[in-house]
Amino acid sequence: MPQEKLPFTREQIAEIAKTHPTPFHIYDEQGIIENLDRFQKAFSWADFKEYYAVKAAPNPYLMKLLQKKNVGFDCSSLAELELSERVGSVGEEIMFTSNDTPAGEFKRAAELGAIINFDDISHLDYYENTVGKLPDLVCFRYNPGELKSGNDIIGNPTDAKYGFTREQLFEGFAACRDKGITRFGLHTMVASNELDEQYFVETARLLFEVIGELTESLGITFEFVNLGGGIGIPYTPEERPVNLETVGEGIRKEYETLITGKGLSPLKIYMECGRMITGPYGYLVTKVRHIKNTYKTFVGVDATMANLMRPGMYEAYHHITVLGKETAEATEVYDVAGSLCENNDKFALDRKLPPIERGDFLAIHDAGAHGHAMGFNYNGKLRSAELLLRSDGSVVHIRRAETLNDLFATLDFTSISEFK
Ligand SMILES: *Cc1c(COP(=O)(O)O)cnc(C)c1O
Numbered sequence: 561m562p563q564e565k566l567p568f569t570r571e572q573i574a575e576i577a578k579t580h581p582t583p584f585h586i587y588d589e590q591g592i593i594e595n596l597d598r599f600q601k602a603f604s605w606a607d608f609k610e611y612y613a614v615k616a617a618p619n620p621y622l623m624k625l626l627q628k629k630n631v632g633f634d635c636s637s638l639a640e641l642e643l644s645e646r647v648g649s650v651g652e653e654i655m656f657t658s659n660d661t662p663a664g665e666f667k668r669a670a671e672l673g674a675i676i677n678f679d680d681i682s683h684l685d686y687y688e689n690t691v692g693k694l695p696d697l698v699c700f701r702y703n704p705g706e707l708k709s710g711n712d713i714i715g716n717p718t719d720a721k722y723g724f725t726r727e728q729l730f731e732g733f734a735a736c737r738d739k740g741i742t743r744f745g746l747h748t749m750v751a752s753n754e755l756d757e758q759y760f761v762e763t764a765r766l767l768f769e770v771i772g773e774l775t776e777s778l779g780i781t782f783e784f785v786n787l788g789g790g791i792g793i794p795y796t797p798e799e800r801p802v803n804l805e806t807v808g809e810g811i812r813k814e815y816e817t818l819i820t821g822k823g824l825s826p827l828k829i830y831m832e833c834g835r836m837i838t839g840p841y842g843y844l845v846t847k848v849r850h851i852k853n854t855y856k857t858f859v860g861v862d863a864t865m866a867n868l869m870r871p872g873m874y875e876a877y878h879h880i881t882v883l884g885k886e887t888a889e890a891t892e893v894y895d896v897a898g899s900l901c902e903n904n905d906k907f908a909l910d911r912k913l914p915p916i917e918r919g920d921f922l923a924i925h926d927a928g929a930h931g932h933a934m935g936f937n938y939n940g941k942l943r944s945a946e947l948l949l950r951s952d953g954s955v956v957h958i959r960r961a962e963t964l965n966d967l968f969a970t971l972d973f974t975s976i977s978e979f980k
Contacts, residue, residue: 561795562840562879562925565593567591567949570884573577573845573921576955582847582921583813583863583944584961585932586618589625589848591841592928596629599836602714602808606815606829611655613789614640616834616929617842619946621958623647626837633911634789634817634832635674638665645672655786655832657701657747659722663690670695677701677747677786681728684735698736699745699786706764717750729774737780744780745830746771749788753835757803761810763787768818768827775824784828786812791836795926802836835929842928844868848920849899858895859916865905866941868927869934872904879925880908888914896922900939932959 567588570574576586600608612626612636618640623633624647632653633644644654654674658665661679666687669676677699678684687694703723717723724732733744746767751759764787771782794801811829819827846863865872880896882888890912898905907924916922935943940961947955 586947588611588841588949591867596600602804605812608829611832613834669690681732697743702748745781745784747786751790753792754790755792757806760807766813781825786830789833791833793839839929843928844924858898859894864900866936867944868931871907881923883921885914
């Protein structure tokens, strides 16, 4: 069920909109923190650490909130590494999980002392030839291939471009061991937006088993396992959130059987969730500009899919609340659309909603991950501002909206009149 109770009222949003024009993304600090507390508590039996997948909402203020709660950062690009450094998280507070990696990014990750999670066995040589000596701690991303069925968003592991095969794990770790490396980690990431608790328990079991075999066959000791991200969120009213306690307990049982039970050294448990950390606690707030009646009734809003791509791109459902009409009956059927010259620029299709008027504010739910972050400038649309609703009720502007000057910053008009 999408967050039923909004953390703000119509009056509050109307007030905020006086100084921060719509559309904007607004994040709910209290919601983020309470959920994070619950997540960490579900793994309190373990030496657990979450590395937030920065790509989900790369905003330094949100990162600061998470950092205070002992969350590290999962980075996959240079910009994400730089953001982590600028908020003051370096060293093993960063997990660098990249793919098709440029040498410069390995180098920057190494300078920052990040944990480097290699995506491919050929990257070991590439790293040595371009950066230098391999780090003291190496982690490999495992692609379990046919051992694990994928889920809808990530697809089948055998088709996925990510990770080492099982054989390559043995070969790669042996090579590292022979070079004198003593610190090891193992990672996988096989799901996205998965709501089935057992999926995560099975992934953990698979990794614990492989770690047992690698330990036995290579005589190396693993320091951590990184179970990846992929915990889903209920976008539709029919869906239920993942029971984090069930996931934590299920993984604990596997750990007790396959790690402690087999006398293996204690393993730290890492995860790198993005979506479930900020997704449900971010809203895209937009104002109704026009109501258009043709073959259907269209609600035209001031946001577009450039502010939130998921509905337009894969018809993803995002719940919508008409502010001030939370309890009104949904007697109408609307398509809620933006202004892009692109017919899939719609936030909702045939959605039952209460009667909507020009000037109403709509809150589009679950926009706190892969929302603003996936924004783009097609049709010259500008990226919206990001606001943070603090736990004390105050509102902080955490990113300003783009201007036309930002959009044109890469163009030089000074010689355009002479250009023939
Ligand atoms: C995207 C990504 C994540 C986060 O995934 P969520 O579905 O947002 O939890 C974690 N790790 C890697 C390597 C990723 O690419």
